Each structure stands twice: as structure tokens, then as C-alpha cells.
Amino acid sequence: MQLIIISGLSGSGKSVALKVLEDGGFYCIDNLPTPFLPQIAGYLQEDGHDKIAISIDVRGGPSLDAIPQQLDSLKAQGVDVRLLFLEAKTETLVKRFSETRRRHPLAISSLTVTEAIGLEREMLAGIGDLGHRIDSSDLNANTLRNWVKTVVEMDQSRLTLIVESFGFKHGIPLDADLVFDVRSLPNPHYVPDLKPLTGRDEPVIDFLQAQPEVREMYQDIEHFVARWLPSFVKDNRSYLTIAVGCTGGQHRSVYFAEQLGKRFSEEQQVIVRHRELS
Template structure:
């Protein structure tokens, strides 16, 4: 009988971005988890755990092991060459969100110990620079506006994906809350008629039938949908050939409630017939996920 494929989930990202939440989720899903493993020990550790019979492994690798991080890309490549199912998740957040979290928890930034003259903001900037190469290896997830519960839900969705296929992520957001950090493409739909100004439609979202009917009756909304759909139909095959794992298409309106939600859902419905698609609504992750 062939040996079961080992699934290895590597979690990295910025301090304060939710790595401990993601790693605890893996523990709850019966992964054998290790926090803060130096990258230079990754291959040896995975080999040992495999010999012990562990087939689901979760490992956190981050700035606390900064000196070993340059070894991580080669280790990931070697594990994939061994036919392991290796998934790398990189969590990030806006600087203002991270500052708020550090202030609320009264924790020190890990880089402040070796760099006592740096402010927390300067530590965050330095950490982004050091981890940039790891972010390029990974599925990036912006946790700036996510609750811990929403983050757990999004990570569960990600774990369930078929990693051999490109995943199209259709994500709505509100410009008034800032651009998502994990977007590959951003489309601005604020030029479309806004259901917010109709008192009946205001409390609803782009998933509710009255809002859908309102927008689909607008020629400009239909034209926007056709143009964005056509653009993606033209370019997504090139990402397939480039062996990309994820493409995140962010659709933004003012508040992230009506127009962007409608278009993200409509695009996901179209492409979901042939592709692996995730839908995410940043401003309403719990209500709409």
C-alpha cells in the first residue's frame, strides 16, 4: 500500500498578524504543530515527524528565526520534490492595525530586543523587508480587518483547496477602509449607481435579491461586469501557464457592502463553473462568508 502523502502547512507572516490563531486552528484540526522553528531545521524535523507517523504537520516560521530564513525557499522546494503536499500561508496586516494590536496586548515587537533604538513602526517596516521573499512563496492573507473567528474560517477554506489547480479569489472590500494588501488585481466600481442611497436597500448587501435586481437593471453595472469578466478570461490562462497557485481579484466600492459584493459574487458564479474559486467579503466576513 503506498504511503499517504504528508501535508505540511508552513505559517509565516508579520508579528501580530494572527499566526498564533492560524497555528491553533491547525492543532484543533489534528495537525502536529511546532511554533517558531528555525528554517534550517525544517527538513530534519519533517523527516523525524514522518518517521514517527505524523502525516499532517503545521509549522510556524517567522522573524524570530530571522538568521535561518534565507534557507526556507530551498527547503520548500526540497519538500515538494519529495512529493509532500506543502502549503505556505503568509499573514500580513496594515501597519496601523498591527500598531493597534501591539498597543492592546502590550507586547514588544520581536525585533525590538535586538534593535532597542527602533520604534514599533520601524520594526514593522524592517520585518516586512526581511520577510518579503517568504511572502512571494506563499498565499498571502490580509488580516487587517478580520476577527479571529473570520481568520479561522478563511484558513479552513484555504486548507480545503486543491493545490494542484489555480485558485481564483474574488474579494469585495470598501475603499474607505483601505486597499487589501493581498490583491493581485483591483477593480474600482464606485462609479456604478449606489444602492446605499435607497433607504430600502441600504441595510441589505450585494447578495440580497433586491440589490441584485437593482444593479442588474443598470446598464453601467452590466457593462462593468462584462468588461471585468472579459479581462479575466483573457489573462487568467497566462497565470495558469505560469504555474501560479492563487490570483486574488479585489472589487472595491465605497463601503464594501453593495456593489463590490454583487460583482464579486457574480464573477465567482461565472468562473466557478470551470475553475476553483473562493469568495471573500472583507467588510462582512462573518455575515457573508
């Protein structure tokens, strides 16, 4: 049985993720109280369901602390369990609640929305690192759907290496484990013919590969990742996200993400994604 647990901050896109899985043939349950997770999973498995998705969030209260132990127990029973944790920047979440006129589940009379989001982060702090994190701050719904599909399709028994490009002017991705800054390198943005292109286009690739600094930076990053990746594999990590950032997230970071993705796909299952291009 494959069991996907969806959790994360209110307003970060959990409903979108759950709908993606429902459309993919999963039996879905929203807002399940945490104490019922083992019983419900066992019942549905006995009832013949082999693909289940369950959304659990801060409304579960103090019982959230039991999730790590429950996941370990289910894995010990042979269940393919993986957790998908969605998050977003506070300012993004505040804007979303304002636009939809929804009330934050923790925004009681004595708490503002911002304070409620802060409290929610604290309550979920022990869950985020249990699985794959997705920062939905700068993603539209369609891009989020595609990212969820890609993650769910990966082989859980192996580490999934995610290489993501981004632009520093839009902030560092919250889901990044390792961050590399390539803003000091020559910028194709200032070459008129290259400005409208991206780091996936041949003219930009040729321009960057002709720069000695670019080659040296790439070698340093490649060597660092190659040196320490076995440690993450040995630590039984399911996911490792490497984020490479330039100013706008269009040229240099995209080029580096693509090249690193090609290099490490020889030995790991790799997802390459570009936050700003999406």
C-alpha cells in the same frame, strides 16, 4: 504528507492560524528555526505524521532566505507543501501591540514599533509571494479562522481563485493580486429600501442588473480575468486573489464578487469572501 508553513508579520494572527490547524488534527510546531525544517519534516513523516503545521517567522533571522529552496526540495520529495502568509497594515499592528502590551521581536532599544514592523516587512519580502497571503487588518479572530480553514481545504494541485469584495474607505486589501474599482457605478446605498441590504440580496441584485453601466463593467472585468487567468495557471500559481472594491464594501463590490465567483467556479476552484461583511 501535508505540510503547512505559517509565516508572516508579528501580530498578524499566526498563532490563531496555528491553533486552527491544531484543532484540525495537525501536528503543530511554533517558531521553528528555519535550518531545521527539512530534518523535522522528514523525522515527523517517518514517525507516522501525515498532517504537519510549522510556524516560521522573522525570529529565524538570515536563515529565512533558505525557505524558497527548502520548499522546492520538499515538493520534489512528494510532500504536499503550502505556505500561508499573514500580514496586516502597520497602523493595525501598532494598535495590536499597544493593546496587548507585547514587545515586537525586533523592537530593540534603538527601534520603535513602527520601525521594527518596517524592518520585518523587508526581512519577509521574499516569502510572502510563495503561497497564499491573508490580510488580517480588518478581520476578527473568528473570520480569520474560517478563512484559514477554507484555504487549507483547497486542492493544492490546482489554482485557487479568490474573489474578495472590500470597501475603499477601509483601504485596499494587502493580499490582492488584481484590484477593480466599481465606485463609479450607481450606488444602492442611496436607495432607502436597499441601504440596509447587501449585494447578495435579490432587491440589490435586481437594481444593479438593471443598470447598463453595471452590465458593461461586469463584462469588461469578466473578459479581462478570462483572458489572463490561463497565464496565471501556466505560471504555476497556487493562488490568485481578485479584489473588487466600492465605497463601503456592502453593495456593488459584493454583487460583483458573487457574480464573478459563480462565473469562474465553472472552470476553477473558487473562494468568494467579503471583507466588510465579515
